[in-house]
Amino acid sequence: QVQLVESGGGSVQAGGSLRLSCAASGRTFTTYAMAWFRQAPGKERQFVAGISWSHSSTTYTDSVKGRFTISGDPAQNTVYLQMNSLKPEDTAVYYCAARRPLIVLAVTSAYDIWGQGTQVTVSS
Numbered sequence: 001q002v003q004l005v006e007s008g009g010g011s012v013q014a015g016g017s018l019r020l021s022c023a024a025s026g027r028t029f030t031t032y033a034m035a036w037f038r039q040a041p042g043k044e045r046q047f048v049a050g051i052s053w054s055h056s057s058t059t060y061t062d063s064v065k066g067r068f069t070i071s072g073d074p075a076q077n078t079v080y081l082q083m084n085s086l087k088p089e090d091t092a093v094y095y096c097a098a099r100r101p102l103i104v105l106a107v108t109s110a111y112d113i114w115g116q117g118t119q120v121t122v123s124s
Helices: none
Strands: 003-007 010-013 018-025 031-038 046-052 056-061 067-074 078-083 094-100 118-123
Touching: 003 094, 010 078, 018 031, 018 094, 018 118, 031 067, 031 078, 046 078, 056 067
Parallel strands: 010 118
Antiparallel strands: 003 018, 018 078, 031 046, 031 094, 046 056, 067 078, 094 118
């Protein structure tokens, strides 16, 4: 079983950037599909981006395409979410998640391993 710990959240003004990290322990994360979700106050948790090592592919929700980039460093057992051109509507708690098999799905129910979340606040 893999354990996930997120970091890198914080407060930034609109147009700024942040890089979130998700450190995996227990098993190498390349045997899992990895994803980032976010949850704004009063809203459901939503898919942001995912990466599948077996297919060498990445997937993004439309609202972050061209602004966010998901990547990973197998040597560090860490997945990253680089967030550029941040908008106030990106404000949320961001969660890292993992699933098997190695297929990225955009629904929370497909993931059984979650981190504790990290807060991202974007001010206008």
